[in-house]
Amino acid sequence: MDKNKSVKVFAPASIGNVSCGFDVLGLAVDSPGDEVLLSFNDSAQVTIAAIIGDDGRLPLEANKNTAGVAVIEFLKSINKTQGVEITLYKNLPLGSGMGSSAASAVAAVVAINHLMGSPMKREDLLPFVMEAERIACGSAHADNAAPSLLGGLILIRENHPLDIISIPTPEELFCVLVHPHVEVKTKDARSVLKATIPLKDGIKQWANTAALVAGMMKKDYALIGRSLVDVVAEPLRSDLIPGFEKVKKAALQNGALGCGISGSGPTIFCLCQGKENATRAGNAIQLEFESLRLQSEIYISEVNRKGAYIID
Amino acid sequence: MDKNKSVKVFAPASIGNVSCGFDVLGLAVDSPGDEVLLSFNDSAQVTIAAIIGDDGRLPLEANKNTAGVAVIEFLKSINKTQGVEITLYKNLPLGSGMGSSAASAVAAVVAINHLMGSPMKREDLLPFVMEAERIACGSAHADNAAPSLLGGLILIRENHPLDIISIPTPEELFCVLVHPHVEVKTKDARSVLKATIPLKDGIKQWANTAALVAGMMKKDYALIGRSLVDVVAEPLRSDLIPGFEKVKKAALQNGALGCGISGSGPTIFCLCQGKENATRAGNAIQLEFESLRLQSEIYISEVNRKGAYIID
Numbered sequence: 001m002d003k004n005k006s007v008k009v010f011a012p013a014s015i016g017n018v019s020c021g022f023d024v025l026g027l028a029v030d031s032p033g034d035e036v037l038l039s040f041n042d043s044a045q046v047t048i049a050a051i052i053g054d055d056g057r058l059p060l061e062a063n064k065n066t067a068g069v070a071v072i073e074f075l076k077s078i079n080k081t082q083g084v085e086i087t088l089y090k091n092l093p094l095g096s097g098m099g100s101s102a103a104s105a106v107a108a109v110v111a112i113n114h115l116m117g118s119p120m121k122r123e124d125l126l127p128f129v130m131e132a133e134r135i136a137c138g139s140a141h142a143d144n145a146a147p148s149l150l151g152g153l154i155l156i157r158e159n160h161p162l163d164i165i166s167i168p169t170p171e172e173l174f175c176v177l178v179h180p181h182v183e184v185k186t187k188d189a190r191s192v193l194k195a196t197i198p199l200k201d202g203i204k205q206w207a208n209t210a211a212l213v214a215g216m217m218k219k220d221y222a223l224i225g226r227s228l229v230d231v232v233a234e235p236l237r238s239d240l241i242p243g244f245e246k247v248k249k250a251a252l253q254n255g256a257l258g259c260g261i262s263g264s265g266p267t268i269f270c271l272c273q274g275k276e277n278a279t280r281a282g283n284a285i286q287l288e289f290e291s292l293r294l295q296s297e298i299y300i301s302e303v304n305r306k307g308a309y310i311i312d
Numbered sequence: 313m314d315k316n317k318s319v320k321v322f323a324p325a326s327i328g329n330v331s332c333g334f335d336v337l338g339l340a341v342d343s344p345g346d347e348v349l350l351s352f353n354d355s356a357q358v359t360i361a362a363i364i365g366d367d368g369r370l371p372l373e374a375n376k377n378t379a380g381v382a383v384i385e386f387l388k389s390i391n392k393t394q395g396v397e398i399t400l401y402k403n404l405p406l407g408s409g410m411g412s413s414a415a416s417a418v419a420a421v422v423a424i425n426h427l428m429g430s431p432m433k434r435e436d437l438l439p440f441v442m443e444a445e446r447i448a449c450g451s452a453h454a455d456n457a458a459p460s461l462l463g464g465l466i467l468i469r470e471n472h473p474l475d476i477i478s479i480p481t482p483e484e485l486f487c488v489l490v491h492p493h494v495e496v497k498t499k500d501a502r503s504v505l506k507a508t509i510p511l512k513d514g515i516k517q518w519a520n521t522a523a524l525v526a527g528m529m530k531k532d533y534a535l536i537g538r539s540l541v542d543v544v545a546e547p548l549r550s551d552l553i554p555g556f557e558k559v560k561k562a563a564l565q566n567g568a569l570g571c572g573i574s575g576s577g578p579t580i581f582c583l584c585q586g587k588e589n590a591t592r593a594g595n596a597i598q599l600e601f602e603s604l605r606l607q608s609e610i611y612i613s614e615v616n617r618k619g620a621y622i623i624d
């Protein structure tokens with residue numbers, strides 16, 4: 001093994017929840033994403049050399065950073081000691097609901113697996129990312145980790161034991177992510193949820209989740225649009241995002257099939273048929289936020305269908 | 313129009329709810345089903361000449377019988393007066409959870425539409441069956457009506473306005489229905505349900521419903537099996553069916569992919585890959601009921617993929 005070899009890996013952002021798919025669906029986008037440059041060295045430790053783009057907000061201790069934790073857990077599982085140096089290019093905004101912590105961990109674990117000679121299949125890397133999520137965010141969920149690692153739309157039927165299902169998506173499906181510059185703490189987004197829901201809302205939610213999967217597999221864009229309805233989390237969480245109702249209305253009137261909160265917010269996502277509709281919807285959302293004097297970034301992208309990948 | 317013409321139509325039984333798909337999924341079976349012989353006459357009224365097989369339990373007044381109501385509503389909608397005589401061959405046990413009331417209405421409305429020269433498309437007949445269900449059962453649900461009319465596995469995304477989605481099913485999928493001779497009143501089956509459910513149970517339910525649809529469309533029998541889990545209604549309703557836990561266990565150990573309560577019971581359904589597994593599972597269930605001194609009938613059948621059809 002080349003002691004000084006290195007690799008750079010890109011791992012995409014992902015839309016968590018996907019409206020009706022609260023806690024069970026995640027969708028990888030082509031861009032943006034985080035990048036990890038991972039090199040071997042002669043030490044016996046995993047270290048983080050630098051994090052670029054986080055304004056110093058993320059911990060540099062490897063055992064507290066999702067990229068570091070994923071690598072440490074991977075090495076532990078294959079029972080190897082290896083000196084590893086990580087440089088993390090943090091392109092994704094933190095706490096934005098775009099699966100930022102998962103993307104860093106995914107990039108890191110794909111990189112270490114590659115440099116070790118690929119002892120594990122791609123899918124088998126997921127538990128290390130989930131463990132990193134658990135340490136960073138408090139719960140070992142796969143809803144961002146799985147799409148960022150594997151690409152596409154992923155249904156998490158069960159987290160423990162893990163049972164994930166890849167759902168095909170139609171070719172012209174475009175994703176819009178608009179990140180307004182407001183902070184929504186995951187803790188707050190969690191705490192507004194109620195421990196129980198009306199049965200009739202539950203019925204609507206599983207009708208829509210099932211219909212969304214059917215719409216994706218049938219390539220039925222109108223059905224995808226009708227199904228992108230969340231009666232459980234969105235009515236409670238939308239209060240945390242300034243102007244949400246107006247923003248959503250503007251998106252739906254400007255080419256979005258559906259529109260919702262990505263992850264626990266504040267990022268807004270839309271799904272659209274074709275790039276033109278996506279651009280129109282994204283601009284309409286940004287304009288609404290501007291009218292509230294809120295700056296935002298727009299990301300327009302196809303669905304990422306291959307997951308994280310080596311770029312160097 | 314031939315004033316004295318007549319037609320005989322078969323409409324299949326259907327599995328309501330389909331475990332995780334509580335209130336939103338229905339699956340038509342090839343057999344058994346109800347039959348309606350419908351003839352024109354010179355009167356201006358819809359009458360029921362006879363009902364065979366119900367032991368006199370169903371009303372002979374056309375406006376109180378689902379077959380009669382469906383025909384009356386159909387004629388009203390096309391603004392026609394027509395003398396109609398209905399003979400209903402009631403092959404499905406009443407109040408069994410096999411979609412008996414819907415099947416009678418479906419057979420009748422397909423028959424009248426045919427004799428009137430098919431002024432309506434098949435799908436457009438659904439509201440008349442739903443109206444018949446409303447009068448007979450108190451609520452205008454499509455979960456038995458739609459599969460009996462159209463065939464296959466039907467997802468009801470919304471009842472009002474109606475939005476139904478046909479979900480393809482894999483070729484080797486077999487259905488088992490076992491009807492034990494116990495009475496479960498729909499009212500009781502409804503009243504054991506709670507108005508709210510834990511959010512975590514809701515999440516499981518929509519994960520499984522989405523996974524079941526994916527399993528069907530991917531022809532993944534193992535996934536179909538893993539997804540046939542109902543954490544909402546079954547835990548409450550199973551108490552109304554003697555020996556349910558043992559029966560279910562026996563089915564799963566004898567070739568069933570999954571097993572649950574059809575509609576509001578007491579009929580038990582299984583889905584299986586292939587006829588051999590279906591027969592084995594059905595027999596195992598019947599044996600369990602026998603050990604409780606409960607008689608039962610077994611129905612083994614493929615999925616009905618065309619809905620109701622003309623037999624004469």
